[in-house]
Amino acid sequence: MKLYLIPTPIGNLEDITLRALRVLKEVDMVFCEDTRTTGNLLRHYGIEQKCYPYHIHNEHQTLEKTIAMIKSVGSVALTSDAGTPAISDPGFLLVRECLKEGIEVECLPGATALIPALVNSGLPCDSFYFHGFLPHKKGKESTLKKLAEMDCTVMFYESPYRLLKTLEMMMEPFGSDRRLSVARELTKIHEENFRGTISEAIQYFSQKTVKGEIVVVVENGERREENNS
DSSP, X not given: OEEEEOOBOSSOTTOSOHHHHHHHHHSSEEEESOHHHHHHHHHHTTOOOOEEEOOTTTXXXXXXXXXXXXXXXXXXXXXXXXXXXXXXXXOHHHHHHHHHTTOEEEEOOOOOSHHHHHHHHTSOOSSEEEEEEOOSSTTHXXXXXXXXXXXXXEEEEEOTTTHHHHHHHHHHHHOXXXXXEEEESTTSTTOEEEEEEHHHHHHHHTTSOOOSOEEEEEOOHHHHHXXXX
16 A cells, blocks of 8 residues: 655646656556646646545545545555645645555655745745745734744745735835745746845736746845845
């Protein structure tokens, strides 16, 4: 019995490993966020495979059934719509339960949005903190304040519909001159990497319609003090 966690491309379909393709062919079934999205990927590579939904809306209710299916068939893969399962996507609960049940778990290396965004940013990569998605409402201000006080580069995902509001909320705890990078639509045709200060980012994104997946990377407070000294 084995569960494979398979990273899938975050945009460009070429960003999948040869090993991932082999495992997807060899497993007995595939659990995925959206059977249509994963189905398109499998068809692109000529892989015929059984796909079953496993997403944020059903993972709690179907966990026991999913474990039973893994035990009955032997080897199963879990994919998200884009990137590595369990990184701001479903997967953690299944991994934890598999380990409790003595089912072997293996995560393949592969695509994720946060590492390219960090390296692209031009900000220090030696020490960083990844928060995932910020709270939508309650707790957002306090979360931003904590992030602003960290002594390393900080990163988080954000929705295009909330980006401008979030940048405006960052002004007070981070300061208008704190440098950041906003990576949008990584690996896709319209990829964009904005680099500048928070105030410059607000001016830039207030003048355009923002679309796509977004990663925000912000320099730490100590490094800002060094740059200003």
